[in-house]
Amino acid sequence: MKDIYIIAYAQNPILADAKAANEVELIMPVVHEVFRQTGLSQKDIDFTCSGSCDYLQGAAFAFVEGLSAIQTNPPIKESHVEMDAAWALYECMLKISSGDTESALIYGFGRSSPGNLDSIISLQTDPYYLSPLWVDRISYAALQANTLLQHGTISHDEMYDAIVESMEFAKSNPNALVSNAPSKEEYVAEQKLSTPLNKFDVAPVSDGASAMIICTKDFAKNLNLDHVKINQVCHNIESSNIGTRDLSTSTSLLDLSTKLNLTNLSVDIAELHSQYSHEIVFLKKLLGLDNTSVNASGGPLSGNVMMAAGLDCIGKTYEYLKSKDVTNGLAHATSGPCLQQNMLLHMERVK
Amino acid sequence: MSEEKKDHFISPISLDYNYTAGAATTRFLKKVSEGKIVGQKCPKCTAVYVPPRGSCPRCGVATEEEVELVDKGSVESFTIVHIPIPGNPIVPPYVCAMIRLEGANISFLHLIQEIDLKDIRIGMRVEAVWKDKSEWDTTLENIKWFKPSGGDDIDPSEYRFKGPE
Structure with missing residues (x-):
């Protein structure tokens, strides 16, 4: 596989409601920003791939409309995934690996405020057996949280501590949507959305967009920019039938962690796509990240743009590796109920 | 009559949005x-x-x-619809056309009426027929349809963009 580098990343400030902004108006600022960071233009980019979900804002073919945000004349090579833009990045990496692409632009955008996120995400589950039940995303997450609590894998105290830590980190992230942690009393007294989860355990409904540029070693060499190498990337999916899964563990993540040889890797910083407090605690333990700085951006609990939050975990890892004196970063992206599909990236700062 | 045996049922799904x-x-x-x-x-x-x-x-x-x-332009492209679309009140056959307004560089889709179907052609000049002012809202449906306005046809090569590169 060719060496692949991240050379730019940009994120809009995360908003609870982006008001009148359409997809063009969301995407354009982040695309312009990654071009500003690199001095490149759309004409220097061989391949463009985006991640979004039209159901979120309720606009058919919004992903096509979104293309008006970038320069598409002369015509460009372009693709889209109806997934988090982390998977758009994955497609770009495959494209670069196949040999005919030197550089790629990735963007992800999402507006969860116009609709009812619980119902929308529910419709993304298996259409025969699960979506007719209208199980909402928080109830799915609560199933796993309960399982983990019953197995003694995690505790209520650890869940609360994870919220407090995330909010503390979020205070130094100017793009964060929320950064206020509840007191222990407030947390315990808060009404449950779906036991054991209350609103503090759940990532906030968010609007926003993010963009990234990746390229080959030769392409990066000519640019004289700080760049971060993507050493390895792998992803894996579990059954869509949640009844057949063991929610007390994550077989897909354990497999990925073996593939990345995580136990022998000294990970300095990690950004996890953990949309619920119990997922932070669970993933830290499962991936052995006790001595690692986890979600220093505040993570999804401080702002969670659907279809961009996974790319944001990769982007934030890139930013930390670039600015701090550390070497190894781990980024995680997920999709589906109860961490059904997972992606892990091992990233390394290039001296 | 024996009870009808059903092997399926219909379960409507709807989602509500505050569209912008x-x-x-x-x-x-x-x-x-x-x-x-x-x-x-x-x-x-x-x-x-x-x-x-x-x-x-x-x-x-x-x-x-x-x-x-201005609310005047020409037909950049068109199609004659012969098949009724469920829920659509317009009776076929009718003309859907891409209307290029004077001074615009892109066209938009609208209806053409008050025309003999055999006369419709690319480049034909048309003008908007507005609804009564009392019915105006924040929609292009304020224009009921476009109708032929007469005058020489536009040469289709005029539609090509000639601005600075």
């Missing part, structure tokens, strides 16, 4: 509710977009400058 057209298109629709058609001009290549989406995909930049256009 976007800042640029919202300004356009507000003007349409006053009977005006306002496009946006690209600061780099001068192309005029109507309805505007807030960007010029030719140059990849935001569009800000607003340009008021």
